[in-house]
Amino acid sequence: MDISLATDGFSAMGSPSRFAVLQVLVKAGQDGLPTGVIGERTGIPASTLAHHIKFLATADLVQQERQGRMIVCRANFDHLEALAGYILKECCADQLQKEEAA
Template sequence: MDSVTAAQGFSALGSESRIAVFQTLVRAGNGGLPVGDIQQRTGIPASTLAHHLKFLASAQLIVQEKQGRTVINRANFDHLQTLADFILEECCSEAGPNHD
């Protein structure tokens, strides 16, 4: 993952509302949720929710799949793991020796 893609992913989570939406989808697991269920669980108005979902989808944090007239939204767990790996990749690489 490059720094630009990582920045987009972390930036997309830079809103309390988007974090709430994303956590709702994480809790829902791989089955995901339709927009109406996300709205009911978060209390975010439909027009605002559509904006947040678009933002999360453009950052690859969620995947949207149309099933008939319903759009199912799922957390993109693979991308989330890649973001976590990116930020932790060099964890402690410059830490000095342990001086207890």
């Protein structure tokens, strides 16, 4: 993962509403949720919700699938894990370097 892709993902999570949508989808697991249920759980109106889901999908944090007349959204767990790994890959590097030098 490069820094541009990472910043796009973290930026997409930078709104309280989008973060709430993502949290609801993470809690739902691999089955995901229909957009109507996401709206009910977050309290976000449908028109605004569509905008937030599109933003998250553009950043590859959410995947959408049409099932009949319903759209089911799922958290993209692979991408979320890659983002977490990217931000944590240098965890404590300075501290470890100090300990090795001592």
